Amino acid sequence: MDSQSKTNRFLMQATLGADAELQQQVARQGISDWLEQQLNMAPLASDLFQNSTENIWHYFRTRLKNEYGEQAINGEGNNPALPYKWYFHMAWWQHALSDNNDYLRQRVAQALSEILVISDNSVLELDAVGMGSYYDLLYRHAFGSYADLLQDVSMHPCMGVYLSHMNNRKANPAEDIHPDENYAREIMQLFSIGLYELNSDGRRKKDKQGRDIPTYDNRDIKQLARVFTGLKAHSYQYEWRTSFWQPEYNGYQVGFNDGIDKTYKTVPFVNMTQAMKVDESYHDRGSKTLLKGHIKLAAGRSGEQEIAAVVKRLVAHPSTAPFIARHLINQLVTSNPSPEYIKAVAKQFGPEGNLKKAVREILTFPLKNTVAVKRFSSARKEDNTLVQSQKMKSPLMRVTQLMRAFKVSNNSGKKWLCGDDIQAMLTMHPLSAPTVFNFYKPDFVPHGALADANLVAPEFELHTSATSIAYVNLMYYWFFGNYWPAVSTVINQTAGIHNVPELDPEVLKNYRNDKLKGDFRRYIAMAEEVSQQDEMIDELALLLTGRSQPALKQRIQNAIRLYRNKPEWVVQTSVFMLAISPEFVIQEA
Structure with a gap:
């Protein structure tokens, strides 16, 4: 049995929040046993957030259609009713505030969402179901392989839209076409190796002149951009029948040169839940070398083979483990981890990105070690361990x-927070x-x-x-x-607005069953x-x-x-x- 103080402090790191019953249960069970139980628990469902978002969207879609008729909300001369961002918001809060037992998985998924970032502060606001599908990747892989997660992230259409490698084509100088470099840059800078080479404890390596050593340069970005060419959405998909869209178009394979205007090759006209495909005709199949030879790709490999190989090598790079270790520690425990803390977590993360071992180390290290170098005057001893802000x-x-x-x-029971x-x-x-x-x-x-x-x-x-x-x-x-925060289960009541749920807290507070x-x-x-x-x-x-x-x-x-x-x-x-x-x-x- 652990002390209630120690347990409650631990749960603030390991969950999105705990009530008194959970705090007391974990104290009785013991932190270590509870943690192992959580780490070995399978996801509640593989497509939990996608399904929940889709169900909520269809709840509202049916009501909008019944109230106004399809002709008023299909996007033909009107603002269409689409699965806008609020439906993912509702699904996220429904799960976060419900009595599920996946406390740690929820917390780690949320932490990963602040590392492998996509955002509805973009055109992705048009497809909450796609965003639910993306969040499922974080939730599903939370205790799995970071290499597998990064592979799925790289191929997910939401990331393809957000960082613009969907519809990315190999170079064609005659038509002034060059590969988009956005995702190539960010997968290195933000999702794996970081800007500077790191020692295993997270401290930057130095050259002979004592300067930081960059992990990559512009040549590496250009080489890596060639890997992410030929990617396209899985298929066409739109919510409504119109004069410009027939139901049989849904499921039709996207092609770079299929005669369909490029404006229809992205959200909201494509499938945003199934992984992107590679059109080999538009993929650069030439050889590629980058990161001082850490990644070498022979000519003639398929796009999917190259992407899989690149992701594995990026995760295996010596700088990735301490880089991701620091970010996960920052999210869960402390903004200023000691080199010893980073090194311990990076070791568990390893060259394949073992998230289960890394998360275990992140949460157990503070139970027996001081997590930061700087000691504040307010620091105190508990169970022979220094505790402080x-x-x-x-x-x-x-x-x-x-x-x-x-x-x-x-x-x-509908905790559908807007x-x-x-x-x-x-x-x-x-x-x-x-x-x-x-x-x-x-x-x-x-x-x-x-x-x-x-x-x-x-x-x-x-x-x-x-x-x-x-x-x-x-x-x-x-x-x-x-x-408290506004919950919506009704369609918008403002005159002339026929395509979204009610979002005005002053209106929603009158629905007492939802309050x-x-x-x-x-x-x-x-x-x-x-x-x-x-x-x-x-x-x-x-x-x-x-x-x-x-x-x-x-x-x-x-x-x-x-x-x-x-x-x-x-x-x-x-x-x-x-x-x-x-x-x-x-x-x-």
Whole structure:
């Protein structure tokens, strides 16, 4: 059995959020046993998010069609009803807020989504089902091979559209055609080897002059771009029958030279769930050498063979293991891992990218080792291990942890959060990053003490004067106004808008069966007895911060001093003050 404090701190790293029951269960079972159980658990389904997104889309599609008729929403002289981004949002939240047992897989999939980035802040907003299919890759491979994951990512049409290697053709100088270099650059820079050669502990290698050694140059990008030529969508697919689209077109194979205009060779007119295909006539089959000979491809190989070979060699590159190890550690545990921590995780990741071993090491290393080099004055010893502040929780992690802690639910069972209200206030939502570089840069650090100490704090890039106030306001709305994120199960009611769900929180709050609510009954019952209110504060602090917080407890006691006879208000104030406190916002390890 592990201490409740240690367990709760661990679960803040390993899940999207835990309620008191899960915290107590894991403490009784023991962290190690629970972790192994999670790592050995199969995915709930191979196409979980795709199916859920598709079902939600068809729920709305049927209602839009019944209300307005197909002629009004098919895209012929009108704005079409398409599987827009909100349907993936709804599917993601439905799973995140439901009582599934895949806690760790959910958390790792979300972490991977901030490394292998695609975003609906692009034309991908037109195909939520495709984005659900992409998220399934992250969910399915979360404890598998990173090489297999990167292979599937490279061939997925959402990545093909987002980083523009779909419809990429081999060079034809006579027609001024040159391979698109976008994905070739980012698969190296962001998804595998990084910008600079690394030692196994994540520190940069140096040349004889003491300079950083770049992992690749422009020649490597050009060589690799040739590998990703000839890729096209699997087939044509569109939602509606129109004068320009007949049902029999769906499933028809895409061809570079099939006489169909190129505007129909991308979303929303192609299949966005099946892997892209290679047209060998447009694939560069010449020999290729890059990365100082680390990758050598003989002439005459097929496109799929080349892509598979390149992905394996990129993952096997000596810099990939420490590069991905650092990023996963940053996501789950700390912004400033020690070289020893990175080296331990990189060793487990290995040349094939063993994610199960890497995740195990990421989460168990802090249980017995100090995870960072810099020691803060607030550091303390627990179970013979140094524990201190490690990173700011992202806005998404804060809200998922709070909603899961208080078992947020509704009467309809449809936890179909639109996500717009969260994103508008906190500038973050799954698969909605502003660029392929994610929501924040990994080397960001605000001016001041952190910069002076040569530390980084990536999530602080989202913590601006505007978003910090917005977060406090959001917590006030939640806990005092019972104004939780908007859920939509109805079509839009604005005159002239016939193609999307209702998205206005002011309208949606009137649908009482869909309205979210938190479960505070236990704490209100405790607060009804003034003598138990201090115990209640300690219990809430343990739930949300992993331990009692004497200084914060004193501030809460002062705030509720004159209103101790109003139990609901006492609970609201206590939870609100905890939710906006540094003790909750900053993660420890």
